[in-house]
Amino acid sequence: MKTLETLVPLEFTLEAVQEGRTGKPLLQAEGRLLGTAFVWRVEEMKHFKKTDEAHLLLQRDRGTHPLLLAAGYVAPEAAARLKEAGIQFVDTAGNAFINHPPVLIWTTGKKPAEKAPLPRTGRIFRGAGLKIVFTLLCRPELAGKPYRDIAETAGVALGTAANTMAGLAERGFIVQAHKREKKLVRREELFGQWAAAYAETLRQKLLLGRFHGEREWWKGLQLDTAAAQWGGEVAAWKLTGYLKPETATLYTNRNRIAELVVANKLKKDPRGNVEILDRFWMREKERQEDDTVHPFLVYADLLAIGDQRTMETAKVIYERQLTEYFRED
């Protein structure tokens, strides 16, 4: 915002408003730009990345006021995409897109003032931490169970579970409700951060192989859920009916890849549109399983693809299937 001030005569005030009951506090800017009043929702992102772009696409139509991204640095290609999507932004280098008739600002090509400081994500949004957060989001009641249970279900070591739980408590995502009863709170916020981090870091580490399949081979295929489940676009298509999948994502266990590949006549191809990922979590034995993975994961898969097409569907999934998981009692 400071940068914007140097570009045009501008006065504004910033205030935090609460969004919904459990939502995270939202920044809102109010002021006048060359004589015209404005109210903007402000999204602050020090390190602006591809997945953040996807997040903004979702946020764009959610509120009553236009969105403004305040970022550390927006690369030229990203700037063009934001402009295309009608999302306003400013960065500290002096790049900006503001569309507030009659004012139109469009500046690009300025280099970042200094190289961005270290990201410092903390251990809860990396590798093992992401596995734990995912299982906790899916099954919040686990938060109150022994670490051994959490570690087992998430497929990580006991000590790591303890570490991550401490990290979550530190950031206020785990609270001590009663004497020894922990609760997972601020789940929607946690999920948002999880999904972005999953798409960026953990996901590629889970990739077991990439293949090529015959055209629409997945259509009408009956998956044995004990061996594999759909993620990504195919799952999204099954859940919503929208989307024409261009890629297929399967989550399976390491020792079942071979049979999956043979049964579906998949050919190894490093640039193929079929990806097989490690189904890292431990599934609930009793429950009847869907042939699609948890919608949390489907959403994150779509985020990893991150184009306009998949984000439309991601938005539908978010609204129809995910919001129910964020209710806290």
Place this chain on the structure above:
DNA sequence: GTCCATCTTCGGATATAGGT
């Protein structure tokens, strides 16, 4: 006090990031 479940700690293995 003993037993058992659970939690914390920590050395070493492994993955990641930064530098050349």
Place this chain on the structure above:
DNA sequence: ACCTATATCCGAAGATGGAC
């Protein structure tokens, strides 16, 4: 690309603390 420094993770072993 490689090498090196650092962060992250694992897992076993020791510590804690509640129930009886």
